[in-house]
Amino acid sequence: MTTTALRRYADLPALVGLMTGDEKHRAAAESTLDVLWVLYDRVLRVSPETADHPDRDRFLLSKGHGPAAYYAVLAAKGFLSVADLRSWTRFDSPLGHHPDRVLVPGAEIGSGSLGHGLGLAVGTALGLRAQGRTEPRVVVLVGDAELDEGSNHEAIAAAARLGLGAVTAVVVDNRSATHGWPGGIAARFEQEGWTAQTVWGRDHDALAAAFSVRGPRTPHAVIARVQPKE
Amino acid sequence: MTATATEAPRGTAARSASAARPAPAVTPQPMRDAFARAVTASMDADPRLTVVLADISTDRFAAAAARHPGRVVNVGIREQLQIGVAGGLALTGLRPVVHTFSSFLVERPFEQVKLDLGHQGAGAVLAGIGASYDYAGAGRTHMAPGDVALLDTLPGWTVHVPGHADEADRLVRAALPGDGRVYVRLSEYGNAAPRPVGSGLLPVRTGSPRASGVVVAVGPMLDRVLAATEGLDVTVAYTATPRPFDRAGLNRLVASVGGADVLTVEPYLAGTSAHEVAAALGDRRHRQRALGVSREAELRKYGSAEDHDRAHGLDVEGIARSARDFFLV
Numbered sequence: 001m002t003t004t005a006l007r008r009y010a011d012l013p014a015l016v017g018l019m020t021g022d023e024k025h026r027a028a029a030e031s032t033l034d035v036l037w038v039l040y041d042r043v044l045r046v047s048p049e050t051a052d053h054p055d056r057d058r059f060l061l062s063k064g065h066g067p068a069a070y071y072a073v074l075a076a077k078g079f080l081s082v083a084d085l086r087s088w089t090r091f092d093s094p095l096g097h098h099p100d101r102v103l104v105p106g107a108e109i110g111s112g113s114l115g116h117g118l119g120l121a122v123g124t125a126l127g128l129r130a131q132g133r134t135e136p137r138v139v140v141l142v143g144d145a146e147l148d149e150g151s152n153h154e155a156i157a158a159a160a161r162l163g164l165g166a167v168t169a170v171v172v173d174n175r176s177a178t179h180g181w182p183g184g185i186a187a188r189f190e191q192e193g194w195t196a197q198t199v200w201g202r203d204h205d206a207l208a209a210a211f212s213v214r215g216p217r218t219p220h221a222v223i224a225r226v227q228p229k230e
Numbered sequence: 231m232t233a234t235a236t237e238a239p240r241g242t243a244a245r246s247a248s249a250a251r252p253a254p255a256v257t258p259q260p261m262r263d264a265f266a267r268a269v270t271a272s273m274d275a276d277p278r279l280t281v282v283l284a285d286i287s288t289d290r291f292a293a294a295a296a297r298h299p300g301r302v303v304n305v306g307i308r309e310q311l312q313i314g315v316a317g318g319l320a321l322t323g324l325r326p327v328v329h330t331f332s333s334f335l336v337e338r339p340f341e342q343v344k345l346d347l348g349h350q351g352a353g354a355v356l357a358g359i360g361a362s363y364d365y366a367g368a369g370r371t372h373m374a375p376g377d378v379a380l381l382d383t384l385p386g387w388t389v390h391v392p393g394h395a396d397e398a399d400r401l402v403r404a405a406l407p408g409d410g411r412v413y414v415r416l417s418e419y420g421n422a423a424p425r426p427v428g429s430g431l432l433p434v435r436t437g438s439p440r441a442s443g444v445v446v447a448v449g450p451m452l453d454r455v456l457a458a459t460e461g462l463d464v465t466v467a468y469t470a471t472p473r474p475f476d477r478a479g480l481n482r483l484v485a486s487v488g489g490a491d492v493l494t495v496e497p498y499l500a501g502t503s504a505h506e507v508a509a510a511l512g513d514r515r516h517r518q519r520a521l522g523v524s525r526e527a528e529l530r531k532y533g534s535a536e537d538h539d540r541a542h543g544l545d546v547e548g549i550a551r552s553a554r555d556f557f558l559v
Binding site: 102109110113120121122123124125126128158 | 313
């Protein structure tokens with residue numbers, strides 16, 4: 001296995017570098033990097049061996065822009081190979097600038113157009129519940145600017161009223177929403193019946209603690225604040 | 231009482247006039263009820279079926295919701311979410327059945343249809359009501375003459391346009407067990423009798439070997455096409471499944487008559503199947519004309535579906551005029 005040597009958090013910049021070049025400082029600056037690492041390393045019960053198991057945890061990358069950190073984490077966890085990373089954005093590569101679930105092993109959804117992941121997450125949680133699968137979690141990552149899309153708010157409003165405790169939304173907040181979120185992002189979720197917690201998005205222990213919250217019928221939002229977008 | 235007295239003879243005259251005809255050209259067809267019954271009846275045997283509603287027809291699924299809690303989901307008036315939920319359900323292995331007005335099912339959340347279903351590789355049965363102008367009094371907002379043309383921009387969709395409630399029942403039941411992407415265009419108006427469905431273009435009236443050509447009637451257009459082309463030597467073929475279009479069948483039908491002139495009569499945007507006809511007849515010189523809902527201008531009128539049929543030339547008289555004009559050259 002070409003990936004055995006590159007399985008640690010410290011290897012992620014090198015893995016990102018295989019795609020984007022050698023700018024390792026840029027890799028570390030990927031807004032989603034730490035959230036993705038903590039999820040795959042400490043929270044999600046899913047591995048390449050269980051990637052098709054009906055009771056696996058689901059991770060839905062709604063914010064499909066800038067997926068290098070996602071691919072790097074998938075490679076570190078054995079879903080992708082180094083060769084896959086090296087091929088990125090070539091004609092025959094499974095890896096594009098936006099992920100396609102049909103092409104990327106381990107990717108639960110294809111994304112790129114913003115505002116689709118939360119709705120798919122609500123449907124996934126409803127589908128699991130209808131089949132009596134009460135264990136799996138459905139974690140969906142969105143960006144603070146992505147929340148501009150109205151479709152998110154249809155899903156946010158419905159999730160708590162439908163009692164979808166399996167859903168966790170993580171909002172990576174790098175202050176990139178043009179008109180901002182006066183009053184804060186967490187308040188939007190709380191108003192709609194979610195529990196919400198705001199943490200520093202580079203603090204692994206704080207992220208892991210925030211992700212450990214799961215109510216039986218209450219969806220949970222984790223606002224992961226990172227450095228503002230330059 | 232004066233009004234009743236003066237109307238009575240008129241009504242009698244209308245009744246005797248229609249009694250003289252072999253069959254009415256348009257027959258009310260409760261396809262929405264047929265759809266709801268077919269899905270409800272199938273839910274016991276098929277644990278994958280999950281109905282996703284957006285506040286429309288919730289009364290018709292109340293019994294199913296009581297019997298199968300968790301498998302009838304009403305998301306409220308949120309059609310983007312409605313399709314997103316369908317995509318998510320399908321990703322967990324369920325078979326979503328999604329229903330509202332066609333305008334809000336296909337047009338409003340079109341990107342969700344494109345991405346949350348097609349791009350995810352997820353399937354669903356979308357069943358829309360309202361058609362092009364079933365609820366003409368509701369106006370443009372509840373009309374969806376562009377639904378089939380829109381779905382035509384996406385690969386892999388099967389489109390059913392039943393012409394009778396029994397056809398709707400059969401087509402819905404056949405679509406439920408699969409995994410594909412299926413759109414069922416339900417209407418309140420159709421033909422007097424059901425026809426066989428699911429086997430491509432069906433010749434209903436066969437022209438002579440010297441016939442001018444073929445008329446393709448889609449779904450609810452059949453009876454009026456038959457009435458409108460009664461005096462013409464043409465083959466009339468029927469389909470309730472315009473996608474995938476039966477190209478080979480049309481090619482065979484055209485080969486069996488004298489002329490290669492094809493008139494399509496569709497209950498949605500005129501010319502929606504023109505590219506299919508062209509592809510079907512790419513090996514021969516041919517002419518085609520397409521009847522359907524006009525693309526020229528937004529018709530800002532209310533009234534009844536019958537009024538709109540007349541305005542778009544989709545009543546018997548309009549179709550007869552176009553058919554004579556096209557075939558008798």
